[in-house]
Amino acid sequence: MSSLCRTCLTVTPDTTPTHRCGACGSPRVVQHGELDDLTLAHIDCDAFYAAVEKRDDPSIRHKPVIIGGGQRGVVTTACYLARIQGVRSAMPMYRAKQLCPKAVIIKPNMAKYRETGMEVRSFFRALTPDVEPLSIDEAFLDLAAVQAANKHPARELARLAQTVQDQVGISISVGLSFNKLLAKIASDLDKPDGFAVLGRAEALDFLADKPVKLIWGVGPATAKRMSALGITRIAQLRAFPKDDMVNMFGRFGERLYQFCRGEDSRRVREDRGSKSVSSETTLMTDTGDLAELTAVVERLANRVAERLQTYELEGKRITLKLKTTDFDILSRSQTLDGHTAEPRVLFSVAQRLLAAEFAREPLQTYRLLGIGVAGFD
Known part of the structure; x- marks a missing residue:
């Protein structure tokens, strides 16, 4: 060891x-017994937006900080002091203020976060060219080339964490493993300022008693379906043959079959050839409440904007996707005069598209919402 x-x-x-x-x-x-051999890492900046604000304003460094909109908005993120009080991302702001009345509330400054995120990413790429950004504040790194150069990947990751802390003024958490799934899980195990390792020897046992929602791609709606089938723990998924998994969960069932066994064949790659950037979510329960759906649209707009900024893209065509309770899929789009990656613009357009659809079908209920941006030329 x-x-x-x-x-x-x-x-x-x-x-x-x-x-x-x-x-x-x-x-x-x-x-760790495999510390010398593992080369795939997931790195996540700790409470990124809040950390940047605390870095820039020492007077709030030891106070709970919430990043988000106004009284009727939602929480974008919160520092760990606020999280201790129960504040969570996507929570209505009024509820966050009830839980943490002494919190400092700051509206998001995406330009500043993007600048800081790109600075952090430059240190990632100085270590290895094999970087796959997932968002403005997290990425996968393949350190096989680092190992081939007779450097110790784990030591270089620790050095990287020191560099980011010293040069950028924020902390990162590192997850080191042999595949993407486990590296991403590991990066959450020791936050903040953490460094956790998951190896081949313990992968199956580690995952066995964990909730199914720990698996990448298992959101609230899928977890609810699994619970209805009596599946709440990852080990329970292993009892199903692959064909059954596909029958129950579609194409995702094939990947789920691998994931519940700690297997993941996805490689680290940076894809800049996207024709569109989008995000969608299946609602826990079908709803026709405009205010509730508008809050979901705001979260999706922020998520898509973050992804656009991650890949340094701006688009002109904004699309709202709706799936009704009857599984009819509706697509409503608007093309802008200029390109944008601004969350407020994406939200404003998508909100208008949603309101127009409600005016046409005021009694309709929906099970899924999505926002996409295209037209990058």
């Missing part, structure tokens, strides 16, 4: 379990 000190960056092979670094005495030690 090798150990890595995240303070002095000493890697010690074949060590016995220890809570402190033998070289510098730091308690920031990572130990």
Whole structure:
């Protein structure tokens, strides 16, 4: 079992379990039997928007901070002090204020977040060219080339975390594993400022008793369907043959069959050839409430804007996708005069499209909403 000190960056092979670094005495030690062999990482900036605001305003550094809209808006993100009070992303702002009345409320500054996110990403790419951004504040990194250059991937990731903290002023959490699924899970295990490792030896046992929603792609609606079938834990999914999984969950069933076994064949790749950028969500319950659907549209607009900015794209054609309770799919679009990646513009257009649809069909109920942006030329 090798150990890595995240303070002095000493890697010690074949060590016995220890809570402190033998070289510098730091308690920031990572130990794992596969530490020398794993090369796929997921890195996530900790409470990114809030962290950037705290960096830029020391007076709020030790206060709960919520990033989001006004009284009728929703929470974009919250710092860990606010999360302790129960504040969560996508929560209505009025509820967040009830839970955390002393919180500092700040409206999102996407231009600043994008600038900081690109600065962080430049450090990722200085370490390895194999970077796949997932959003403005997270990415997968393949460090096989780092290992081939006779560098220790885990040590270089710890060095990277130090660099981001020193140069950018925010912390990141690292998940290290042998595939994307487990690397992403690992990055959430030790937040904030964490470094967690999931190897081949423990993958099956680790996943077995975890809730199904831990699996990438299993959202609230899918988890609800699974619960109705008596499936709440990942190990329970392994009892189903692949054909049954496909019958129950469509094409996603094939990937789900792999994921519940800790397998993931997806490679790290950066794809800039997208013709559109979109996001959609299946609602927990069908609804025809305009206010509720408008709140969902706002969240989707923010998510799509973030993805556009991640890939440095701006589009002209904005599309609202609606799926009715009867599974009819509706698509309503508007083409703008100029290109945009601004969340407020995407939300404004999608909100108008939604309101127009309600005017046409005021009694209709919906089960899915989506927003897409195209026209990047």
